[in-house]
Amino acid sequence: MAQLKLSSLAKHFGTAVAVEHVDLEVQDGELVALLGPSGCGKTTTLRMVAGFVTPTAGQILIGGQDVTHAPPYARDTGMVFQSYALFPHMSVAQNVSFGLEMRRLGRAEREARVGEALKLVKLDHLAERLPRELSGGQQQRVALARALAVNPSVFLLDEPLSNLDAKLRSEVRLQIRALQQRLGLTTLIVTHDQEEALTMADRLVVMDRGKVLQVGTAEELYERPANAFVAGFVGRCNLISGFIDPDRMFRCDWGGAFKTPDSSTPGKAIFALRPERVALQPGAGQGIAGRITAITYLGSVSEYHVDVAGNGFLVSMPPPPNDSPLRRLRVDDPVSLSWDVAAVRILPFEPSSNQGDEP
Known part of the structure; x- marks a missing residue:
């Protein structure tokens, strides 16, 4: 049984749709990241799970129990806020104890x-300090x-x-x-930072405009994106x-022609690489001609940014050895590009995507 299950979850603010029919299961002990740009609906989804936002439609199950309309304190969830939300007049220990007091636990159990x-x-030695006496990283751990x-x-x-430095x-x-x-x-984390999501999560949920576009492991989303938005958001x-x-x-659209995998179907599409x-090779070769x-x-x-017939191409590779001709490349030098056709992904055409833009 999934520890957390969202079924057709939706939230509308008047005529504005913040979240639309989200279906998601988070298994026991799994860390799932909601990933997407600002305004995509990921934080609203999290706050509905926490009980701070009432869904317009759908259902939230925790441990098989319907908590869709239960108050936050009755949901058996623990939440770490973006701002940490520590009480400045309380010590570290008092801040940590606050939620336990709200649940009316006895003093001995609270202290334990x-x-x-x-x-x-690893903050037991700072239990009596106030939040202002802690570093940003320490405050974050108090919230945890x-x-x-x-x-x-x-x-x-x-x-x-x-709120932390890099x-x-x-x-x-x-x-x-x-x-x-x-x-x-069992953890659900919201982030807009793809590196953060890739390094922490068992699975990622990519959202845009209130909808879930794809769910999968980091490798699945990177190697087999469902569409151009996912391809451009998870990695470059x-x-x-x-x-x-x-x-x-x-x-x-600008006139070039490239080979595609044999399984490609004729019609409008997006070429992803x-x-x-x-x-990349210096000078004019047998590949695609471009200029740095x-x-x-x-x-x-x-990273080498290359102009190909007025369109940007990005090439990424380990820094070349000192004796490599690539070391001598400079802006405006001619180069040629090539790739294995097996690395190409053909994605559905989406008029609203930023296709053809340099990454």
């Missing part, structure tokens, strides 16, 4: 649970401890790392994932609008 939760997040102290059936996190964010997301796995917590991708002719050649699957418009060194990879 607070101590246990603070040990889990407060949610964990109630022993929730479902753990909810709303952009929990957005280095701390990387460290804390690993801590959260390790803690979630060690405790076997060269997306080109055009059509497949009867000979299974992809004819770009990941930047790391493109090979920018080179970006990112440490583990170098």
